[in-house]
Amino acid sequence: MPKSGQTVEQSGIYKCTKCGNEVTCVKGEPFPPCRKCSNSEYKLIRATK
Numbered sequence: 001m002p003k004s005g006q007t008v009e010q011s012g013i014y015k016c017t018k019c020g021n022e023v024t025c026v027k028g029e030p031f032p033p034c035r036k037c038s039n040s041e042y043k044l045i046r047a048t049k
């Protein structure tokens with residue numbers, strides 16, 4: 001699973017594995033830490049172009 005600091009390889013909606021907060025991540029940018037719980041692990045929910 002992607003973690004904060006890693007570069008996003010697939011743009012899409014990601015969900016925090018801890019609190020369920022959803023964030024939009026863009027390819028080429030680093031994953032941010034979760035704003036709600038500071039968790040750093042994400043799961044891809046829906047890929048976008």
Ligand SMILES: [Zn+2]
Nearest residue numbers: 016019034037
């Ligand atoms: Zn979270």
